[in-house]
Structures are given as structure tokens and as C-alpha cells.
Amino acid sequence: MRRRVVVLGGGFGGLQAAVGLERRLWREDEILLVSEQNFLLFTPLLPQIVSSKINPRHIVQTIRDIRGKRRFAFRRDTAVSIDLAARRVILTSGVIDYDVLVIALGSRSEYFGVSGARENTWDFKTLEDAVALRDHVLDMCEHADHTTEEATRRELLRFAVVGGGYTGVELVTELSDFFSQYVARKYRGIRPGDVQLIVLEATPEILRGISPRLKTHALSRLNERGIEVHTSAKVTRCGEDYVEINGGQIIRSATIVWAAGVRANALVEALPGPHDRVGRAVVNSALQLDGYPEVFVTGDSAAAATAPEAPLVAPVAIAQGGIAARNVALFLRGEPLESYAYKNRGMLVSLGMDYAVVSLGRLQFSGYFAWLFWNAAHLYKLVGLKKQLQVAMDWMLGTVFPRDASILRRPTQCKICEGAVGRGFRARAGK
Numbered sequence: 429m430r431r432r433v434v435v436l437g438g439g440f441g442g443l444q445a446a447v448g449l450e451r452r453l454w455r456e457d458e459i460l461l462v463s464e465q466n467f468l469l470f471t472p473l474l475p476q477i478v479s480s481k482i483n484p485r486h487i488v489q490t491i492r493d494i495r496g497k498r499r500f501a502f503r504r505d506t507a508v509s510i511d512l513a514a515r516r517v518i519l520t521s522g523v524i525d526y527d528v529l530v531i532a533l534g535s536r537s538e539y540f541g542v543s544g545a546r547e548n549t550w551d552f553k554t555l556e557d558a559v560a561l562r563d564h565v566l567d568m569c570e571h572a573d574h575t576t577e578e579a580t581r582r583e584l585l586r587f588a589v590v591g592g593g594y595t596g597v598e599l600v601t602e603l604s605d606f607f608s609q610y611v612a613r614k615y616r617g618i619r620p621g622d623v624q625l626i627v628l629e630a631t632p633e634i635l636r637g638i639s640p641r642l643k644t645h646a647l648s649r650l651n652e653r654g655i656e657v658h659t660s661a662k663v664t665r666c667g668e669d670y671v672e673i674n675g676g677q678i679i680r681s682a683t684i685v686w687a688a689g690v691r692a693n694a695l696v697e698a699l700p701g702p703h704d705r706v707g708r709a710v711v712n713s714a715l716q717l718d719g720y721p722e723v724f725v726t727g728d729s730a731a732a733a734t735a736p737e738a739p740l741v742a743p744v745a746i747a748q749g750g751i752a753a754r755n756v757a758l759f760l761r762g763e764p765l766e767s768y769a770y771k772n773r774g775m776l777v778s779l780g781m782d783y784a785v786v787s788l789g790r791l792q793f794s795g796y797f798a799w800l801f802w803n804a805a806h807l808y809k810l811v812g813l814k815k816q817l818q819v820a821m822d823w824m825l826g827t828v829f830p831r832d833a834s835i836l837r838r839p840t841q842c843k844i845c846e847g848a849v850g851r852g853f854r855a856r857a858g859k
């Protein structure tokens with residue numbers, strides 16, 4: 429009997445599941461991977477897109493290229509809802525039935541109900557977010573370059589990153605490199621003292637999850653680079669050009685980036701049964717949804733009963749994608765399923781050019797060799813030789829030539845440009 433297994437989401441977890449299913453299911457079984465994007469995004473290198481260090485195309489690999497000669501089918505489409513009782517998924521361009529479903533839909537930003545955060549901050553989750561933020565940073569430099577009033581120039585060049593986790597810290601250190609290595613040389617109207625980089629972290633410490641010793645190294649590195657780190661600084665309100673901390677202090681900034689929290693995909697939150705505090709579906713040790721043994725949930729979408737505290741990171745998604753594939757095959761054969769057990773694989777955090785902290789079990793080190801290790805590990809994990817060579821070339825060329833810092837699209841959400849465009853249109857209409 430031909431059975432159809434549908435995998436929702438072509439990220440780390442979903443792709444791992446689709447590739448694993450291909451090896452384990454009978455030839456007549458159908459495997460269909462559905463994803464909103466037709467590529468796999470290598471999120472760990474997103475901060476280097478914002479700093480114009482690497483080309484955005486170099487950190488994505490199309491799903492069709494990854495698939496190669498494998499037989500699984502791919503459909504670029506968006507899942508709108510899941511009808512568990514009827515065993516069907518409603519997509520924007522049709523409905524598909526399934527016998528078994530693997531859900532790997534990833535996550536989105538969590539704003540913790542902070543007033544104005546969603547509307548007034550720059551999101552930092554997708555390739556599009558990173559490219560838009562990159563163009564905005566360059567746009568701010570262009571405006572600041574010819575702004576004679578010092579206070580305005582400084583406001584344009586004040587960048588507040590909300591969230592002192594590895595994403596926020598890697599982003600702010602990349603920005604710091606960008607300003608010292610590129611902007612300082614190319615923008616004659618900007619002085620180094622005009623730029624201010626700020627990290628706002630609600631808890632008493634940044635980089636939760638690494639040892640106190642490495643944390644101290646990381647903090648002193650940030651201080652050396654002039655990056656202001658405010659801990660116990662809970663953002664309570666965001667406006668068009670300001671952020672409010674702990675219900676009182678106001679920081680004026682033309683750019684507030686939100687890297688503070690994640691929440692499971694809305695379709696996952698809508699699933700029946702228990703969810704954890706970030707909205708992940710609580711699934712059993714075999715990653716099955718409560719009451720629906722034919723539905724498996726993985727990666728950022730899942731909180732496995734055996735590993736409720738597993739972080740929302742790529743290695744967890746990849747491991748769970750692999751287990752989901754094996755368990756789908758066992759389930760269809762009526763055999764006992766495997767349990768997922770979380771293994772902490774450590775943490776690598778880049779702190780800009782020439783410096784990183786590495787925490788791999790007992791192996792804990794920081795500095796230049798940690799940075800080389802970070803680079804090698806990320807290059808190795810990139811999917812496809814072509815992408816590995818492209819990123820390696822970007823890194824190498826970046827040591828000799830200036831970064832490619834052209835603004836690629838008309839700046840959006842820029843108060844200055846919007847005003848200028850409006851006046852331009854009116855002037856032309858009046859002629």
C-alpha cells in the first residue's frame with residue numbers, strides 16, 4: 429500500500445527528516461517536503477550578512493540542489509492550517525492528505541508583550557531581515573555622513589541590540605568590525621566617537637549557557653571594543669526612535685534590533701495538547717504529538733518530554749529530524765520507536781574579527797585559535813562545496829579588499845528618505 433509522508437518546513441530539522449525518510453521507506457511510499465522558502469538558510473552566518481562581510485546568496489542552498497538525485501518531492505508552498513482529524517494540511521495553493529506528518533516549522537520572534545516592540549524594531553530571523561537590516565545600517569551611515577549637527581549624527585549612528593544571547597552578541601560584534609574596518613575608512617563625515625553600539629539584556633548576564641570564565645573573556649572583549657553592555661536592562665517600551673528600559677530610562681536610537689526571544693511557529697502553537705513556555709508542542713520521547721501518533725514534531729517546534737530544556741539550536745533540530753525519520757519508518761512497520769535524548773554539544777560564539785569563545789564540554793578556550801575553530805566549524809557545517817568555497821572566498825577577499833557595501837534596495841522604514849521622496853513627488857507634480 430502506497431503511503432504519503434508529508435514533512436512541513438525545509439529548515440535544518442525538516443530537511444534532515446526528508447533525507448532520512450528517503451533511506452528508510454519503501455520505494456513506493458511517497459515523501460513530500462513542503463516549505464515556504466525554496467532554500468535552506470544557514471542562520472549562524474546571518475550576522476555577517478548585516479556587516480556586509482559575506483554575500484547573502486552564499487549562505488543559502490536551494491532545496492532542489494540539496495535533494496540532488498534523491499526521489500523525495502518538494503513543493504514550495506505555505507501551510508495555512510493543519511486538520512489533524514482529517515489528516516490533511518491546507519496550503520495556500522491546495523490541500524494535501526497525509527498518512528504521517530512531520531512538523532518542522534521553526535520559530536519566530538517573541539516580543540514578550542513589550543509595547544511598540546513589534547512595530548518599531550528590526551527583526552533578525554530570516555535572510556530578508558538580515559538584508560533589510562544591512563541596507564538600513566548603510567543608509568544610516570549615508571545620512572550621518574553629511575549631517576552636520578552632532579547630536580543628530582550620533583542618534584543616527586546609535587544601534588541598540590535587544591538581547592544578549594549568542595545571536596545579539598554576534599550581531600553587535602560584527603557591526604563593530606564593520607564600523608572600525610569599513611565605515612571609519614570610507615565615510616569621511618563620520619568619526620569613530622560618533623558610533624555607539626549597545627546591548628540590552630534583561631537578565632543579569634549575557635551569553636547564558638557558557639562558563640563564567642568564558643563569559644568574563646567575552647565581556648572584556650566587548651568592553652575593549654567600546655560596546656556598551658547593559659545587563660538587568662529590561663526593555664519595557666519601544667518607540668519609533670527610542671527604547672525604554674526598566675520603565676524609566678530612555679535611549680534614543682534610530683535602530684533597535686530585536687534579538688531577545690523566540691516563540692514557536694503559530695501553526696505549532698495552534699496544535700492541541702500541552703505547550704511549553706515558548707509555545708513548542710510538548711511531545712513524547714519519540715517526538716509524537718499527544719493523541720496523534722502519526723504526527724511527529726521536531727526542532728524549534730518541539731519540546732520533547734525527555735529533553736524539555738533542549739535549546740532552540742540547529743544541532744537539536746538536526747538530531748530530532750534524524751530521529752523523526754527513523755521513527756516514522758518504525759511506526760509504519762509497527763515496531764518500537766526510538767527515544768530522543770538531548771546531548772549538549774557546546775557553544776561557539778564569534779566576537780568579531782580574530783576572537784571567539786568555544787565551550788565544548790571540558791574544552792573551553794577563547795581568543796584567536798577559538799576564532800579559527802569557529803570559522804572552520806561553520807565552514808564545515810555549510811551545506812555544499814560551492815557554498816563553502818564562496819564563503820571562504822568572501823572571508824579571504826575581505827582581508828585584502830574593502831567590503832561590498834552598496835545599498836541594494838531602496839531603503840525602507842527610513843524617516844529621512846520617506847520625507848525626501850514625498851517632497852520630491854510633490855515638487856514634480858506641481859511642475
Ligand SMILES: Cc1cc2nc3c(=O)[nH]c(=O)nc-3n(C[C@H](O)[C@H](O)[C@H](O)COP(=O)(O)OP(=O)(O)OC[C@H]3O[C@@H](n4cnc5c(N)ncnc54)[C@H](O)[C@@H]3O)c2cc1C
Nearest residue numbers: 437439440441464471472506507534727728740741742745
Ligand atoms: C539570527 C539567528 C542566528 C542563529 N545562530 C545559530 C547558531 O549560531 N547556532 C545554532 O545552532 N543555531 C542558531 N540559530 C538557531 C537555528 O537556526 C534554529 O534553531 C534552527 O534553524 C531550527 O531548525 P528548524 O528545522 O526547527 O527550523 P528552521 O530551520 O527555522 O526551518 C523552518 C522552515 O519552515 C519553513 N516554514 C515556516 N513556516 C512555514 C509555513 N507556514 N509553511 C511552510 N513552511 C514554513 C521556513 O521557511 C523554514 O524553511 C540561529 C537562529 C537565528 C534566527
